[in-house]
Amino acid sequence: MADDKKLTTRAADFSAWYNETVLKAELADYSPVRGCMVIRPNGYGIWERMQRALDDKFKATGHQNAYFPLFIPESFLQKEAEHVEGFAPETAVVTHGGGKKLEEPLIVRPTSETIIYHMFAKWTQSYRDLPILMNQWANVVRWEMRTRLFLRTTEFLWQEGHTAHVTHDEAEEETRRMLGVYRDFMEGWMAMPVITGQKTNAERFAGALRTYSCEAMMQDNKALQAGTSHNLGQNFSKAFDLKFQAEHGGTEFAWNTSWGVSTRLVGGLVMTHGDDNGLRTPPLLAPIELVIVPIYRTDEERSVVLEAAHRIQKSLSDWERRDIARIRVHVDARDGMKPGAKYYEWELRGIPLRLEIGPRDLLKNEAVLVRRDTRAKTPVSLDTLGEEVAEMLSRVQREMLEAARERLDASTVRERISYDQFRQLMEGPGGFVYAGWCEGAECEAQIKEETKATIRVLPDEEFRSADAPATCLKCGKPATAEAVWAKAY
């Protein structure tokens, strides 16, 4: 019976642990439609907080939200050669509407470059109309063969930023800027450290000049591509005739960028921070930051304790911190459920802090504050509760990032290892391996074939090893780049 309630441990079966955590924490559930999931309030609440934080960052960097249609004329997809090759196999196509066969089938957007740059073309005449800096929050559909809750679903929610610029350099700057925004969000809000860098041609977005990525490491030492930012060059502007009159005469094609993160991030959050008791949510993204669990025996105690609990909730909700944000507090007043049962439930859901308060505490004008991440208990005075909780929340946020970073470092190999050692590592514990690469597509493909590992990124300068690797991991010829290898989701 007690075993029913326990999660499969991460060590026993990481994949089973992940699924059970998502289901039991009620983040999401399987839907009647194959490959599609229902995001339940606990999961959607996290996504909403992600959206809010990201949206603020997009606005702060000059972007505006807009919305483009779900349906895209099939012919649009055909206009950019690489793009159609990349996406056509996984599109859902609408052939009928209102009981009639459509003149031209409509694809359900797998991404919106085509329709958005078509519209940008319509709105752009002069260099004075640029840059265009837009973002949309939307759902997209990709007919994946194999799906997993949050990580890869047929339909998923995301944001896609799309911009148009006068010069290549300006577009490149935008591409890098948004990658930085993602990284700031992932580290600052999700407490999920990432490495950033450029994708190889094999891993590049279909239709892009260059793709940059934030790669995070999950607790099974596999990589998760958490967000990408693409410099699209003039590929789409040429395909969609997105031209403008240049400042000094003549007509030029615009330079585009696109960048996106999705509900996959929720899965990344689970696999970064979850433990064998369930989810751990960093405070900044937790829909509830602190749950108060009242403890009582008699009806009289119940009313006294609950009254205190609600009083505390009110004062903490008024507690000013981080300028406008207030502490999100919930009182678990459910009757007929023992405190212990409530502890387990809130731990499973990953609520960062719990305040236990009973008659004995009230006599001492105290309560017991419990951290979800470490499960450490601290008695706190009710007089200074606001300060203590606010301080604890920022400490938890900080320490969760530190713990995740230590884990990333611990499973990162920078020493020069042989290909055999590399192979064994990928068959066994996994992790990120920094190694030399001759930049040959052959070596990249062979390593993937033989080990399932791929080049996650050619790391940005700050991540590169102090002494650049001299030879290619695979062929042993002189290395022209350093690459980060890992198995990935």
Next chain:
RNA sequence: CGGGGCGUAGCGUAGCCCGGUAGCGCGCCUGCUUCGGGAGCAGGAGGUCGCUGGUUCAAAUCCAGUCGCCCCGACCA
């Protein structure tokens, strides 16, 4: 699409080999006692055994087909 597994109450499952009135745990409802780490007792509700067809006096069980889901691979955010 290849390989593996599974469909029996809301969830998890036993029963299937060897056909004969569908059982258990959790959860749910009611009441009482409980409540500082997953409560106890008593009573109760809940099932066309995925679907279709066949064999049989009789099918959850045997046979054929079919649908769906999960896991592992190739594809991908």
